[in-house]
Amino acid sequence: MTIAQTMTAARMHTIGGEMKIEKLPMPTPGDMDVLVRVKACGIVPNLHNILANWPTWFPHMPQPPLPAVFGLDPAGEIAGVGKQVHGLKVGDRVYVNPGRSCGSCRHCRRGDSISCKHYAFQGYFGFSEHAMQTFADYPIGGLSEFMVAPASAIVKIPNNMDYGQAARLGYLGTAYSALKKVNAGPGDAILVNGGTGTLGIGAVIFGLALNVKKLLITARNKTLLEEIKSLAPNRIEIFSIEDGGVADWVMAQTDGEGVDAFLDCNGPGAGHDTFRQGLLSMRRGGIAVDIGAIAGPVEIDVHRLMDRNQRLYGSAWLTTAEGQEMADMVAAGIVDLSIFETKSFPLADVNGAISGIEQRHGGFSNYVICP
Known part of the structure; x- marks a missing residue:
């Protein structure tokens, strides 16, 4: 593959400002790096808030210094490899996990890179001030060629x-990753709050792939809930939070025992009551995992958690190993991603795509930029 000296990228110069399509120098991979020709980069409903409001809402979680090329979820083709890269080659079709860590701290050395104090999402944001070094090492996100x-x-x-x-x-x-943390498998009943959204549908399709016996799905939109149920009518039960309390419904579905695990996929704008209802829906020894990031202090009866031997986890992102497991499940036909309705935009239309993403078909919509 012939590599040019420059590339096209969408770069943001001011917080909340429109991205500008610019020519930038071609990045050069280090010895342990790869150069990827980006074919698609995912964008999600929260991206506008990330670009416009993040520094105000979460000043302790820095973004790349401006001007910056954002873009969280890139996929494409390897165009070049560093001289110490032996397991990958030019032409390989790949997804790039944007999670970056230092690679040498005690957390990274024991395989827990997400706990690294330098951890950051390339082309998105970091989790502490230590992320600035990570951005310096890998400054270009997926909204680029x-x-x-x-x-x-x-x-x-x-x-x-x-x-x-x-x-x-x-x-x-x-x-x-959340499903793996609760050891989801045959015999389990799992509650998913916010099951019709971007995160929730992932919990549904991979919960089914992991042979979970029963998935109890809550959301607000009844039409989308019916579409979710149609994916596996005998294994999925649905409930609109407009129709009453989640905990009472769950207990009726589980003969009064409660679910083995509860995944909350509701975002920062969601109310706290549905989350608390999810905690009340767990059996003794049940596990709750938050991946939606509801905002603000949530009142929790910690004594009840202790008495019932329950656990509550926060789970951020996935490991590259988990990403490979998922890709292998698709390769084997265990998971079918054709339910997603991909809508593609050229890089030149990135600003319109970001502002128009709210007009989506719940989590079934899959918006991508194709540089």
Whole structure:
């Protein structure tokens, strides 16, 4: 593959400002890096808030210094490899996990890179002031023709997964990682709050793939709930939160025992009551995982959690190993991503795509930018 000296990218110069399409120097991969020709980069409903409001809402979680090339969920083709990269080659079809860590702290050395104090999402935001070094090492996100990433961040994708579907792997993987944390499997009943959204649908399709016996799905939109149930009518039960309390419904569905696990996929704008209802819906020994990031202090009866031997986790993103597991499940035909309705935009239309994403078909919509 012939590599040019420059590339086209969408770059933001001011907080909340429109991205400008610009020519930038072609990035050069280090010895343990790969150069990826981006074919699709996912965008999600929260992206506008990330770009416009993040520095005000979460000043302790920095973004890349401006001007910056954003873009969280890229997929594409390897265009070049560093001299110490041996397991990947030019032409490989890949997803790039944007999670970056230092690689050498005690957390990274024991395989827990997400706990690294330098952890950041390339092209998005970091989790502490230490992320600034990470942004300096990997400054270009996925809204560009090319980007550089560590070889350790690469997920090889199968031929039956198109680039648009691969650009959804980050949010699918957030749900998949949560399912793994609760050891989801045969015999389990799992409650998913916000099950019709971007995260929730991932919990549904991978919960089914992991042979979960019963998925109890709550949301507000009854039409979308019916579409979710149609994915597996005998294993999925649905409930609109407009029709009453979640806990009472769950107990009726589980003969009074409660669910083995509860995944909350509701976002920062959601009320707290549905989350608390989810906690009340768990059996003794049940596990709750928050991946939706509801905002603000939530009143929780910690004594009840202790008495019932229950656990509450926060789970951020996925590991590259989990991403590869998901890709392998698609390759084997265990998971079918054709339920997603991909809508593609050229890089030149990135600003319109970000502002128009609210007109979507719940979590079934899959918006991507194709540089």
